[in-house]
Amino acid sequence: MSDEEPRIGVYVCDCGFNIAGVVNVPELIEYARGLRNVVVAREYKYMCSSPGQETIQKDIQERKLNRVVVASCSPHLHEATFRRAVEGAGANPFLVHMVNIREQVAWVTANRKDATEKAKALVAAGVARVARHAPLERREVPVRSEVLVLGGGIAGIQAALTAADSGRRVYLVEREPSIGGHMAKFDKTFPTLDCAACILTPKMTGVKNHPNITVLSYSEVARVDGYVGNFRVTVRRKPRYVDEQKCVGCFECIEKCVYKDARFPSEFELGLGKRKPIYIPFPQAVPLVAVIDPETCIEFKTHNCRKTCVDACGDRDAIDFGQMEQTVELEVGTIIVATGFQVFDARRMTNYGYGNHPGVYTALEVERLAASNGPTGGEIVLRDGRRPTSVGIVHCVGSRDHAYNAYCSKVCCMYSLKLAHLIKERTDADVWNFYIDMRTPGKGYEEFYQRLLAENVHFVRGKVAEVTDLAQSKAEEGKLVITVEDTLLGAVRRVPVDMVILSVALEPRPDREEVRRLLNLSCSMEGFFLERHPKLAPVSTMNDGMFIAGACQGPKDIPETVAQAEAAAAEAVALTSRGFLTLEPNLAYIEEPLCSGCQVCIPLCPYTAIELDREKMVARISDVLCKGCGVCVAACPSGAAKQKMFEDEQLMDELAGVLSA
Amino acid sequence: MSDGEFQPKIVAFVCNWCTYIAADAAGVARARYSPNVRLVRTMCSGRVDPQFVLASFEKGADAVLLCGCHPRDCHYTAGNYKALRRFVLLKKMLAQMGLEDGRVRLEWISASEAEKFRRVVEEMTQDVRRLGPYKENGGK
Numbered sequence: 001m002s003d004e005e006p007r008i009g010v011y012v013c014d015c016g017f018n019i020a021g022v023v024n025v026p027e028l029i030e031y032a033r034g035l036r037n038v039v040v041a042r043e044y045k046y047m048c049s050s051p052g053q054e055t056i057q058k059d060i061q062e063r064k065l066n067r068v069v070v071a072s073c074s075p076h077l078h079e080a081t082f083r084r085a086v087e088g089a090g091a092n093p094f095l096v097h098m099v100n101i102r103e104q105v106a107w108v109t110a111n112r113k114d115a116t117e118k119a120k121a122l123v124a125a126g127v128a129r130v131a132r133h134a135p136l137e138r139r140e141v142p143v144r145s146e147v148l149v150l151g152g153g154i155a156g157i158q159a160a161l162t163a164a165d166s167g168r169r170v171y172l173v174e175r176e177p178s179i180g181g182h183m184a185k186f187d188k189t190f191p192t193l194d195c196a197a198c199i200l201t202p203k204m205t206g207v208k209n210h211p212n213i214t215v216l217s218y219s220e221v222a223r224v225d226g227y228v229g230n231f232r233v234t235v236r237r238k239p240r241y242v243d244e245q246k247c248v249g250c251f252e253c254i255e256k257c258v259y260k261d262a263r264f265p266s267e268f269e270l271g272l273g274k275r276k277p278i279y280i281p282f283p284q285a286v287p288l289v290a291v292i293d294p295e296t297c298i299e300f301k302t303h304n305c306r307k308t309c310v311d312a313c314g315d316r317d318a319i320d321f322g323q324m325e326q327t328v329e330l331e332v333g334t335i336i337v338a339t340g341f342q343v344f345d346a347r348r349m350t351n352y353g354y355g356n357h358p359g360v361y362t363a364l365e366v367e368r369l370a371a372s373n374g375p376t377g378g379e380i381v382l383r384d385g386r387r388p389t390s391v392g393i394v395h396c397v398g399s400r401d402h403a404y405n406a407y408c409s410k411v412c413c414m415y416s417l418k419l420a421h422l423i424k425e426r427t428d429a430d431v432w433n434f435y436i437d438m439r440t441p442g443k444g445y446e447e448f449y450q451r452l453l454a455e456n457v458h459f460v461r462g463k464v465a466e467v468t469d470l471a472q473s474k475a476e477e478g479k480l481v482i483t484v485e486d487t488l489l490g491a492v493r494r495v496p497v498d499m500v501i502l503s504v505a506l507e508p509r510p511d512r513e514e515v516r517r518l519l520n521l522s523c524s525m526e527g528f529f530l531e532r533h534p535k536l537a538p539v540s541t542m543n544d545g546m547f548i549a550g551a552c553q554g555p556k557d558i559p560e561t562v563a564q565a566e567a568a569a570a571e572a573v574a575l576t577s578r579g580f581l582t583l584e585p586n587l588a589y590i591e592e593p594l595c596s597g598c599q600v601c602i603p604l605c606p607y608t609a610i611e612l613d614r615e616k617m618v619a620r621i622s623d624v625l626c627k628g629c630g631v632c633v634a635a636c637p638s639g640a641a642k643q644k645m646f647e648d649e650q651l652m653d654e655l656a657g658v659l660s661a
Numbered sequence: 662m663s664d665g666e667f668q669p670k671i672v673a674f675v676c677n678w679c680t681y682i683a684a685d686a687a688g689v690a691r692a693r694y695s696p697n698v699r700l701v702r703t704m705c706s707g708r709v710d711p712q713f714v715l716a717s718f719e720k721g722a723d724a725v726l727l728c729g730c731h732p733r734d735c736h737y738t739a740g741n742y743k744a745l746r747r748f749v750l751l752k753k754m755l756a757q758m759g760l761e762d763g764r765v766r767l768e769w770i771s772a773s774e775a776e777k778f779r780r781v782v783e784e785m786t787q788d789v790r791r792l793g794p795y796k797e798n799g800g801k
Contacts, residue, residue: 074685103688104700108779114696121699520736522682522772530772542678542772543736586704606738629737630708634747646703652716658699659670659721 013047013072022106057089092135099126125657138582143229144333153181155338155550162569164212178285187370191448228545241292246318249288256312273375334572341551344398344505388498398505506555586628594640601632669723669789678736680728686775707740
């Protein structure tokens with residue numbers, strides 16, 4: 001359906017009131033009917049629905065249409081839908097063109113007349129352009145089935161397990177010496193209060209024992225090449241100075257270290273606990289392999305240590321001070337990004353005194369204090385060992401605050417309630433919650449809040465102004481005083497407490513820019529990785545073959561993270577399950593008779609897809625390597641380089657169209 | 662947009678991966694902006710042949726906006742740098758032809774910068790409104 005005279009159908013979608021409420025659609029239809037080659041123009045309430053699609057299909061068959069213009073939403077939303085519809089009517093899917101009159105017109109234009117005029121111009125452009133469309137074939141490329149998962153927190157763990165259970169080979173890359181992420185640091189999870197370790201560690205063991213999963217811990221992805229279905233990934237493995245194959249995780253080297261006492265701040269314990277230069281981050285670590293910190297190890301600093309660790313290791317011979325960084329090359333079909341979040345640096349809010357008053361903690365630190373495998377064995381005590389008799393939990397620290405993060409971190413209300421419960425249970429302290437709004441949507445969440453209300457926890461509605469140790473009365477002496485406007489009481493209150501817990505925001509990781517560039521992803525304004533569509537493609541990205549899961553996409557709780565991880569794994573498996581993929585045909589090509597062999601295009605190609613055919617002295621573009629950017633096309637002085645779907649004539653006619661009305 | 666005021670026609674060439682998404686996001690955010698800018702999508706700003714810019718003026722545009730991903734963010738590694746190189750040269754040439762500054766503009770607008778997209782469109786519309794219509798201004 002292409003060589004003959006164009007017979008174009010124009011379909012304008014009302015999108016309910018979204019478009020029809022702003023654009024005068026009947027007028028637009030009348031206008032479209034007057035455009036060259038337009039045979040039929042129709043309006044429908046929801047063009048993307050079955051009746052809408054069937055209308056197009058019926059017209060293709062009965063009115064012998066050979067081109068279709070759909071004026072509706074962004075092609076990023078429904079281009080695939082309408083291509084399928086056209087294909088379903090037996091026509092080539094690339095003979096449809098979408099005109100975006102929702103995002104670019106109806107949603108952004110204040111008045112009806114302007115909106116209608118702009119819509120006319122865009123429809124004219126679409127009609128002019130589509131007349132130049134030619135039927136195209138999609139390319140089929142073979143795809144690899146392996147899945148790379150970036151990040152070994154609960155999101156990455158769940159994604160790896162799901163993909164591995166489907167039979168896929170999975171590489172799980174984790175930056176830290178052990179997988180587990182933030183969840184491994186928690187004591188209990190809301191609202192069920194099951195112990196975090198009891199639900200996480202079996203999954204970690206599951207990862208370790210799964211025949212299809214290879215864990216690359218203490219490693220980072222350095223480079224990603226290739227394209228969907230065929231990514232080449234370079235992973236840098238940092239030296240642990242302990243051979244992962246030989247170490248059995250017996251802890252003997254750690255016991256026998258020349259340092260009798262652990263004296264260096266443990267990263268896993270957020271500095272609340274200590275470790276030795278040779279250590280295992282936590283007893284449930286996966287892999288259960290020791291790691292040496294060269295910054296604190298005497299052998300690295302003086303080369304003169306008695307190396308009691310080596311003696312303790314004995315025949316196992318796992319310790320290797322000469323270990324070097326290694327590079328591993330992986331070939332995978334899909335990549336799941338599950339790099340998680342960081343907690344807000346509470347030092348930024350100086351009025352809360354974190355880092356200044358020892359009695360001020362972040363919620364994550366208190367998770368470690370509450371954890372039975374933590375530095376205090378689960379006893380909630382202050383840094384000086386005292387038991388707090390009163391505790392204030394400050395909500396929204398770094399969240400819902402335009403000076404820091406405007407968004408709500410979603411989980412803080414619930415984890416604050418959980419910590420309030422745990423503190424109440426273990427210390428019998430007076431517990432105060434200072435909140436702006438209580439946000440408890442979720443299964444069993446509001447019920448948990450109700451339960452806390454009955455547990456004699458105090459709730460004060462108001463944003464805390466300050467935490468200070470300047471006493472104004474006898475009762476405040478030796479205490480931290482929380483100043484807050486109680487908005488329900490309409491009065492400023494001063495609440496003296498022993499311990500202040502800051503419910504810190506969940507933020508994008510500090511290195512998200514590097515990760516984003518590494519993987520060619522986009523970020524939203526806050527810096528979380530951007531999904532392809534917030535509702536219809538929540539774990540896909542604009543980069544085909546790459547998926548996102550967990551808090552790297554935005555703050556979320558564990559159930560939501562697990563669900564996303566499973567979704568991402570399912571998407572990754574589905575995408576590559578047929579063994580081949582079809583790719584867009586928007587490739588560059590050379591019209592040989594026009595090519596002078598000047599080779600201007602060759603160095604411009606970022607994929608080295610262009611070669612000189614020395615016999616014919618013309619450029620030749622490889623279909624496999626070309627990704628369809630069109631840089632060579634714009635540069636070709638003789639017009640020999642062309643691009644399918646973005647031909648010069650198509651763009652020129654589209655240009656004339658947008659300027660026509 | 663009040664009646665009687667000069668309504669410039671502005672063509673914006675936007676890349677599929679950054680600025681087109683920003684424009685979509687501006688829509689989702691219901692950001693209001695002047696209807697004077699009309700988008701033409703290419704996969705990469707590096708696909709924009711300088712001839713497209715010249716053709717835009719010839720076909721009745723009063724100004725041309727060229728948008729791509731920020732430096733180092735190009736979906737195709739470096740297409741935006743190529744666009745930049747061509748733009749600098751083109752701008753010089755257009756100035757020699759008598760085209761006023763402000764009728765061509767290059768902006769890097771990432772997928773998350775809906776607000777920047779809106780702002781650039783508004784600024785450019787105002788600037789070109791001040792300059793008046795292209796052809797009547799002796800540019801051609």
